[in-house]
Amino acid sequence: MEKDPIIEVKQLRAGYNGNTILEQVSFGVLKGEVFVIMGGSGCGKTTLFKHLVGLIKPVSGSIIIDGDDIAHGDETLLRKVLRKIGVLYQSAALFNSMTIAENIALPIREYTDLSEKSIDTLVKMKLTLVNLDGYENYLPSEISGGMKKRAGLARAMALNPEILFFDEPSAGLDPVASNELDNLIIQLNKNLGTTMVIVTHELRSVCHIAHRAILLDKNKKGILVDGDPRYLRDHSTDPMVKAFFNGRS
Amino acid sequence: MKPLSKSESYGYEISEVEAGGIYIFLRGRMDSSNASQLIDLFGSFIKDRHPSLLTIDLKKVSYLDDFGALVLVELRDMMSSNGGRFQLVNAREEVLYVLHSENRIRPNSLIKAHPPSVFVRYGDAILRYAADVKYLISFVGSVCLAFAYSFLHPRSLRLDDTFIYMQKTGVDALPIVGLLSFLLGLITAFMSSVQLQQFGADIYVASLVALGMSRELGPIMTAILVAGRSGSSFAAEIATMKISEEVDALFTMGFEPTRYLVVPKILASVIVVPILTLFSDLFAILGGLTVGVLVLNITASAYISQTLMDLTLFDVFWGVFKSAVFALQISWIGCLRGFRVDGGAASVGRATTSAVVSSIFLIIVSDSVFAIILRYWI
Known part of the structure; x- marks a missing residue:
């Protein structure tokens, strides 16, 4: 794993309508790392996620992705950074009017000069990679939740971005489907060296896939702890960290 | 290298x-x-x-x-x-x-998927059409039952929602209905005056505007506006609830979705659209009066007395009755299209379009039927 930080968040302050949700949040994500953002409901996980993918601008602070500060940059800079990232949303956010193949082909068609035949082959390769071969002509409404997630992942990695963001990837999946998705994340990280940033509170999944994790806290409005989730689970002495990992209030 | x-x-x-x-x-x-x-x-x-x-x-x-x-x-x-x-x-x-x-x-x-043969497509279309008809019949039954239940158990009626829909369908539509009716009255008066002036029959502009608007144009134009504003909104609201599983949630919570979602909308529409039509008639007559006084040099009192002389209570009520039927059709079609949604965001758009187009089609067809009834039986 290379050691350069690909994402750096510095003194981030985030909130809506004058209410501060997060303050003084600083952390870095190394290149090729599987990084997890954890926390209970309402602690600001989704808020932080939306800031990292450029959907919301922070009140103050910086979010530097591969050297570009999206918190202070203009629209052009944001567009440039967005080319380097892929996002898998909680609901997969597939376009319901398009088939699975059309969903995946959309960014490839937009950003490359490949011929239609090549795009067709590439889409099939991507679908095979996520074990969805043969489902090219299905509409999102015709496949299961787990399959939607995998199709969403295939679309997120359509252009093989350097960073993949996942919002609650295991939400709504059965343990087997969730485990399959986790294994897929590990494989992609290992084989393509993609940096993964995952927002979740599925502890089993966190301990399975994460190299490093941060735990957000609602009262602190920031990071409670930062480290290897397996170490935190087994050795942390902080009562709140212990409570989170043991599922007790 | x-x-x-x-x-x-x-x-x-x-x-x-x-x-x-x-x-x-x-x-x-x-x-x-x-x-x-x-x-x-x-x-x-x-x-x-x-x-x-x-x-x-x-x-x-x-x-x-x-x-x-x-x-x-x-x-x-x-x-x-x-x-x-x-x-x-x-x-x-x-x-x-x-x-x-x-x-x-x-x-x-x-291998690219081959498009199905023409027979398969026809067969598929017939099956879908049959399923639509079946759903249509069951929806009529479901709405009738819901109304019967609400009639027998008035406390089950969601009055708050009914009032909100009355406001959205009626009160909120009044400015645009009023403006358009005024302009329509104005145009009708202008156009007819060109012909009637040749015979020195300027005063009959008042009769033409009053009768034309209260019997035909008032109810139809109000209904088309309501179809565009409220029919589409009913369809989109129910369709969005359907795809986000809110309708399923209502059902599993023990609510009857038709009674909960459809009855207030239909009831509100049937109450306020006829009132809206009366306003439309009034504004159209005002438009005609403006042309009569300013262009044709008819005095306001002469115009009004000519209007009152030719316009019978039957004409007004016939228009109001028609508009109540149109309102029933608009709200019913809007809700039906909303419930028929299956899929995602694109199907919400299709449901909305289909609700407006079907409503306008039904309005025109039923207006033709009313014209025949009026001609031969009344």
Whole structure:
């Protein structure tokens, strides 16, 4: 794993309508790392996620992705950074009017000069990679939740971005489907060296896939702890960290 | 081989080997930024030279993703269509993993799905039409039952929602209905005055505007506006609730979705649209009066007395009755289209469009029926 930080968040302050949700949040994500953002409901996980993918601008602070500060940059800079990232949303956010193949082909068609035949082959390769071969002509409404997630992942990695963001990837999946998705994340990280940033509170999944994790806290409005989730689970002495990992209030 | 410059993502070296073979030594990255370039470059090379064997050496390739794999797949296919052979050397484990995904593509998945035959499509359309008719009948039954239940159990009626829909369908629509009716009265008076003036019958402009608007144009125009504003909104609201599983949630909580969602909308529409039509008639007469006084030099009192003389209570009530029927159709179709949604965001759009188009069609058809009834039976 290379050691350069690909994402750096510095003194981030985030909130809506004058209410501060997060303050003084600083952390870095190394290149090729599987990084997890954890926390209970309402602690600001989704808020932080939306800031990292450029959907919301922070009140103050910086979010530097591969050297570009999206918190202070203009629209052009944001567009440039967005080319380097892929996002898998909680609901997969597939376009319901398009088939699975059309969903995946959309960014490839937009950003490359490949011929239609090549795009067709590439889409099939991507679908095979996520074990969805043969489902090219299905509409999102015709496949299961787990399959939607995998199709969403295939679309997120359509252009093989350097960073993949996942919002609650295991939400709504059965343990087997969730485990399959986790294994897929590990494989992609290992084989393509993609940096993964995952927002979740599925502890089993966190301990399975994460190299490093941060735990957000609602009262602190920031990071409670930062480290290897397996170490935190087994050795942390902080009562709140212990409570989170043991599922007790 | 010279080192890669900063702007170069890849480099290559081509050498000829014995028996007409070509050896390509690749280095650098094979990704989305250069896939199409590499396909074009080596593809034209294969076309020009027709090698019997193409060997690609991947020893110095630092990064290869599925776009890189695509390049290799395309070159392999070109070679096989030219009757040549293709081989890879020095492919690392990660490279083989990416290539593996291409090898796993099932042959049948590469074949484009054939469009179904004309018989299958007709059969499918008939089945869908039959399912639509079946749903339509069951929806009529469901709405009738819901109304019967609400009539027998008035406390089950969601009065708050009914008042909100009355406001949205009626009060909120009043400014636009008023303005358009005024302009329509104005236009009718203008157009008719051109003809009537020739016979010195200017005063009959008042009769024409009053009768035309209260019997036909008032109810129809109000109904079309309500279909565009409220019918579409009913369809979109229920369709969105349907796809976000809110309707299922209502059902599993023990609510009857038709009673909960449809009755307030239909009831509100049937109450307020006739009132809206009365306002439409009034504004249209005002429009006619404006033309009468300002252009035709008829006094306001003469215009009003001519209007009152020719306009009977029956004409007004006939228009109001028609508008109540139109309101029933608009709200019923809007709700029906909302409930028929299946799928995602695009189907919400389709439901909304379909609600407006079907409503307007039904309004015109039923207005024709009313015209025949009025002519032959009343």
